[in-house]
Amino acid sequence: DVKVTQSSRYLVKRTGEKVFLECVQDMDHENMFWYRQDPGLGLRLIYFSYDVKMKEKGDIPEGYSVSREKKERFSLILESASTNQTSMYLCASKYGYQPQHFGDGTRLSIL
């Protein structure tokens, strides 16, 4: 089975901090994704990457950046965290046209 691991299940940070969320997959998938999930809004795509060092903006990239230096690892970066970035963050990966596989999420609180 595909395993997508997110580094933290819960994280608390302060406004203005630079925050790193890490995601690792073990199946050599070329495509990786970052979403945020908020009540009543479903999942919204922030960024995705289809290869090492490649990235594409999703629907809500403002305030975020990403890094993909190795195929198995995709990092989401909050450059200067704000309270409206308090959310559940989900990472996913996939191969070709196969379905996406998700991690269990990081619940991030910005105080």
Added chain:
Amino acid sequence: DAKTTQPPSMDCAEGRAANLPCNHSTISGNEYVYWYRQIHSQGPQYIIHGLKNNETNEMASLIITEDRKSSTLILPHATLRDTAVYYCIGDWTGNQFYFGTGTSLTVIP
């Protein structure tokens, strides 16, 4: 990408079949229909996907109408562990999944 419409909530008796509908009237010919579910505090779990033909796996069956404007996910014998939010997604690349708010299924003992 196809816009999908699902009822916000449904109940199903334990042991009975749960039939979850999805409307995707704008789906194009090369877009697959994917189904996921999400149990509280976990990431979405892939269930099944299909293009034109009905599909079945160990978790569920997917029935797609001939005109492809709608589909139904069937959980043949619902258990309490099937209580979750179920999402229907239409996409052809698999790279731009638009998750709406899904259907909250409650399996009742």
